Amino acid sequence: MPALVISDDSKSLIKEKKMKLMVQTVDDTPSSEKKDKKSKKSKDSAERLSKKDMKKKRKAAEADDHEDEGTSDTSSSELVDPDNSKGKKVKLSHGDEELVKEEHPNAVSKFRISDGLREKLRTNGIEYLFPIQAMTFDIVLDGCDLVGRARTGQGKTLAFVLPILESLIKGPARESRKTGHGRPPSVLVLLPTRELASQVFSDFEVYGGAVGLTSCCLYGGAPYHPQETKLRRGVDIVVGTPGRVKDHLERGNIDFSSLKFRVLDEADEMLRMGFVEDVELILGKVEDASKVQTLLFSATLPHWVKDISSRFLKPQKKTVDLVGNEKMKASTSVRHIVIPCSTAARPQVIPDIIRCYSSGGRTIIFTETKESASQLSGTLPGARALHGDIQQSQREVTLSGFRSGKFMTLVATNVAARGLDINDVQLIIQCEPPRDVEAYIHRSGRTGRAGNTGVAVMLYDPRKSSISKIEKESGVKFEHVTAPQPSDVAKAAGLEAAESITQISDSVVPAFKLAAEELLNSSGMSAVELLAKALAKASGYTEIKSRSLLNSLENHVTLLLESGRPFYTASYAFGVLKRVLPEEKVNNVKGLTLVADGNGAVFDVPSEDVDTFLTGQENAADMSLEVVKTLPRLQERDPSRGGRFFSNGHGGFDRGNGGRFSGGRGGRGSGFNGQRNDRFSGGGRGRGMGRSNNRW
Numbered sequence: 001m002p003a004l005v006i007s008d009d010s011k012s013l014i015k016e017k018k019m020k021l022m023v024q025t026v027d028d029t030p031s032s033e034k035k036d037k038k039s040k041k042s043k044d045s046a047e048r049l050s051k052k053d054m055k056k057k058r059k060a061a062e063a064d065d066h067e068d069e070g071t072s073d074t075s076s077s078e079l080v081d082p083d084n085s086k087g088k089k090v091k092l093s094h095g096d097e098e099l100v101k102e103e104h105p106n107a108v109s110k111f112r113i114s115d116g117l118r119e120k121l122r123t124n125g126i127e128y129l130f131p132i133q134a135m136t137f138d139i140v141l142d143g144c145d146l147v148g149r150a151r152t153g154q155g156k157t158l159a160f161v162l163p164i165l166e167s168l169i170k171g172p173a174r175e176s177r178k179t180g181h182g183r184p185p186s187v188l189v190l191l192p193t194r195e196l197a198s199q200v201f202s203d204f205e206v207y208g209g210a211v212g213l214t215s216c217c218l219y220g221g222a223p224y225h226p227q228e229t230k231l232r233r234g235v236d237i238v239v240g241t242p243g244r245v246k247d248h249l250e251r252g253n254i255d256f257s258s259l260k261f262r263v264l265d266e267a268d269e270m271l272r273m274g275f276v277e278d279v280e281l282i283l284g285k286v287e288d289a290s291k292v293q294t295l296l297f298s299a300t301l302p303h304w305v306k307d308i309s310s311r312f313l314k315p316q317k318k319t320v321d322l323v324g325n326e327k328m329k330a331s332t333s334v335r336h337i338v339i340p341c342s343t344a345a346r347p348q349v350i351p352d353i354i355r356c357y358s359s360g361g362r363t364i365i366f367t368e369t370k371e372s373a374s375q376l377s378g379t380l381p382g383a384r385a386l387h388g389d390i391q392q393s394q395r396e397v398t399l400s401g402f403r404s405g406k407f408m409t410l411v412a413t414n415v416a417a418r419g420l421d422i423n424d425v426q427l428i429i430q431c432e433p434p435r436d437v438e439a440y441i442h443r444s445g446r447t448g449r450a451g452n453t454g455v456a457v458m459l460y461d462p463r464k465s466s467i468s469k470i471e472k473e474s475g476v477k478f479e480h481v482t483a484p485q486p487s488d489v490a491k492a493a494g495l496e497a498a499e500s501i502t503q504i505s506d507s508v509v510p511a512f513k514l515a516a517e518e519l520l521n522s523s524g525m526s527a528v529e530l531l532a533k534a535l536a537k538a539s540g541y542t543e544i545k546s547r548s549l550l551n552s553l554e555n556h557v558t559l560l561l562e563s564g565r566p567f568y569t570a571s572y573a574f575g576v577l578k579r580v581l582p583e584e585k586v587n588n589v590k591g592l593t594l595v596a597d598g599n600g601a602v603f604d605v606p607s608e609d610v611d612t613f614l615t616g617q618e619n620a621a622d623m624s625l626e627v628v629k630t631l632p633r634l635q636e637r638d639p640s641r642g643g644r645f646f647s648n649g650h651g652g653f654d655r656g657n658g659g660r661f662s663g664g665r666g667g668r669g670s671g672f673n674g675q676r677n678d679r680f681s682g683g684g685r686g687r688g689m690g691r692s693n694n695r696w
C-alpha cells in the first residue's frame with residue numbers, strides 16, 4: 001500500500017480546504033540540519049512514494065471525512081456506512097445496468113495490513129479505516145513520530161494499534177524486536193486512567209493476540225504479583241497508567257531499554273493530572289531515543305501540550321490534526337443541549353431527561369465531585385456510581401455491568417470522561433458546566449461515537465455558572481431548552497403504555513371485563529377518561545406536578561417582573577417586590593435572575609403563591625408580573641468579572657419536550673462495539689494525580 005507522504009518541506013500546514021482537514025508537518029529541525037536531511041530524503045521510506053499516491057490517499061480520506069462542514073449528520077453516517085454500499089452502475093453489453101459494488105477508498109485491503117490482522121478486523125466488523133487511521137497508518141508504519149488528533153469516537157485507538165502491530169510483525173520493528181521467554185517489551189502505551197488502560201489493553205489483546213503478540217496491563221489498585229509474573233515471562237506490549245508503570249520500573253520489573261514504540265494516549269490529560277515527571281522518567285528509560293517511535297494522541301491538544309510534545313517527540317515528527325482550526329472542537333454527531341436547573345431540582349429532573357432523551361439506551365451522568373456522584377446514584381433507580389474513592393475491584397464490576405446492560409445509568413466523575421468506549425451510550429448528562437472546555441469535549445464525546453448519534457445535556461444554574469466560555473471555546477452552538485415538563489413526559493409515557501396495551505392478548509379480556517363494566521357504570525366517567533386513568537396507572541402516575549422553567553423546580557412557577565425601567569441588580573428587583581408583597585412571600589422567591597435586556601427579572605415561586613403575586617401587582621401602578629410560558633433570554637454570571645452578570649447571547653429557550661422526536665439511535669450497529677461489552681475496567685491512580693484527583 002502506498003504511503004501517504006507529507007514532505008518535510010511543507011513545514012506549514014497543508015490545507016485541504018474542502019475537507020477542512022488539517023495535515024500538518026511540524027518540523028523543528030534547525031535549518032542547517034535540514035540540508036543534510038534533504039539529501040537523505042530519497043532513502044527515507046516515508047518519502048519513497050509518489051505525489052500521486054499521496055493525492056490518492058488524501059482523496060480517500062476526503063471521501064470519508066465526516067468533519068466536513070462541521071456539523072453534517074449525513075457525512076457522519078457516510079463515515080460508518082460499512083460498505084459505502086451505494087455502489088456504481090455500469091452498462092452491460094446488452095444495455096442493462098448492473099450495480100457494481102465499489103471497494104471503499106479506505107478498505108482494509110488497501111493498506112499494508114497482514115492477513116491475520118485483516119481477518120481479525122473483518123470478524124470485528126471493520127472493513128475500512130476511519131480517516132484518522134487512514135491518514136496516519138503509513139506515517140507510523142514508515143517509522144515517523146506522530147501527533148494525532150481527531151474528535152472523540154473517531155477511532156484513534158486503532159490508529160496506533162494497527163500500524164504498531166504491523167510494524168512489529170512485518171515492518172521495520174520486526175528485525176530488532178526482542179522475542180522469546182523473558183523478552184523486554186517493544187511497546188509502551190501510557191494512559192491517564194485505569195479504565196482506559198484496560199480498554200486499550202483489550203484492543204491489543206484482541207488484535208495483537210491474532211498475530212501472536214502478547215500484552216499486559218499495569219495499573220494501580222490491582223495486585224502487583226500477577227503483573228510481575230506476566231512481565232517476567234516476557235511481553236511485547238505494555239499498556240498502563242504512569243504511576244503503576246513507574247512503580248514496576250522502580251522495583252526493577254520492567255526493562256524499557258529495547259522499546260520500539262512509546263504511545264501517550266490522552267496525552268493532555270495525563271500531563272494535566274500531574275504525571276509529567278512520571279511520564280518523563282518512564283520515557284527516559286529507553287537506551288537510544290533515536291530508535292524509538294513516539295506517538296501522541298488526543299481529541300484535545302491545548303497549546304501547552306504541543307510545547308511539551310517537542311520534548312518527547314523527534315523534531316521531524318508529523319502532525320495529523322483532523323480538528324485543526326475548525327471552530328467546532330466537540331463531536332459533530334452529538335446534539336448539544338443546555339437546560340437551566342437548580343442543584344435542588346436535579347434528582348427530579350434527571351429521570352425525565354433520561355426518559356425524553358436516552359432513546360432507551362445507556363446514560364452517563366457526570367458530576368463534579370465523588371460525593372455528588374455517590375449521592376445522585378443513590379437517588380436514581382437502577383443507577384450505579386463510578387469514581388476514584390470506589391475500590392478498584394468494585395469499579396471493574398460496575399463498568400462491566402454497565403457495558404453488558406445490567407444497569408443503564410452510570411453516575412461518574414471525570415474518571416469516566418476520557419476515552420471510554422461503551423456501546424449504545426445515547427445520552428450524556430453533565431450536572432453542571434465542567435471547569436474546562438476539554439472536560440466538556442471529552443465527556444460529551446462518550447456518546448455519538450463511530451458515526452453514531454447521541455445527545456449531550458448540560459444542566460446549569462444561570463445565577464451560578466457560565467456556559468458562554470465553554471460554548472465559545474468548544475465551538476458548540478448549544479440548543480437552549482427548558483427541562484421537560486412532567487405533563488409532556490406523562491404524555492409520552494401514556495403513548496408507550498397505550499402501545500403496550502394493544503399488545504396484550506385478547507385472552508385476558510374476559511377475566512377483566514366484568515370489573516371494567518362495573519367501573520364504567522359506577523364511576524360517572526366516560527370510557528375515555530377511565531382508560532386515561534388506567535394508562536396513568538400503568539405508567540406509574542398518580543399525579544402530575546408542574547415544573548418551573550427557570551430552576552426546573554417541581555410545583556413552582558416562573559414569573560416575570562417588569563417595572564418600566566431597567567433593573568441593574570437583583571436586589572433592586574427584590575426591593576420592587578417587597579414594596580407590594582408580604583415579606584414572607586418574597587422570601588420564598590427562588591433563583592431570581594435578570595433578563596438579558598435588563599428590563600426585568602424572572603424568578604420561581606411555589607405554585608400556591610402564584611395568585612398572591614399576581615394580585616399583589618395591583619398594589620403598584622409601575623410594576624407588572626406575569627407567568628412566563630417561554631423562558632426569556634437571561635443574563636449570565638460572568639466569573640471573569642467577579643460574578644457580574646452579562647447577556648449570554650442566545651435567543652431564548654425552547655420547551656424541552658424531549659428527544660423522542662430527535663436524536664435517534666445510532667446509525668451503525670457496530671459489530672465490534674458489541675464485542676467490547678464484557679471488558680473490565682481499570683482506574684485512576686490514587687496518588688500523584690494533582691488537584692483534580694481529590695474531586696474525582
Ligand SMILES: Nc1ncnc2c1ncn2[C@@H]1O[C@H](COP(=O)(O)OP(=O)(O)OP(=O)(O)O)[C@@H](O)[C@H]1O
Pocket residue numbers: 125126127128129130133150151152153154155156157158298299418419420421445446449450670672673
Ligand atoms: N475502522 C473502523 N470501523 C468501524 N469501527 C471502528 C473503526 N475504528 C474504530 N472503530 C470503533 O469506533 C469506536 C471509537 O473508537 P475509539 O475508542 O478508538 O475512538 P477515539 O477516537 O479514541 O475516541 P476518544 O477520543 O473518545 O478516546 C470504537 O468502538 C471502535 O471499535
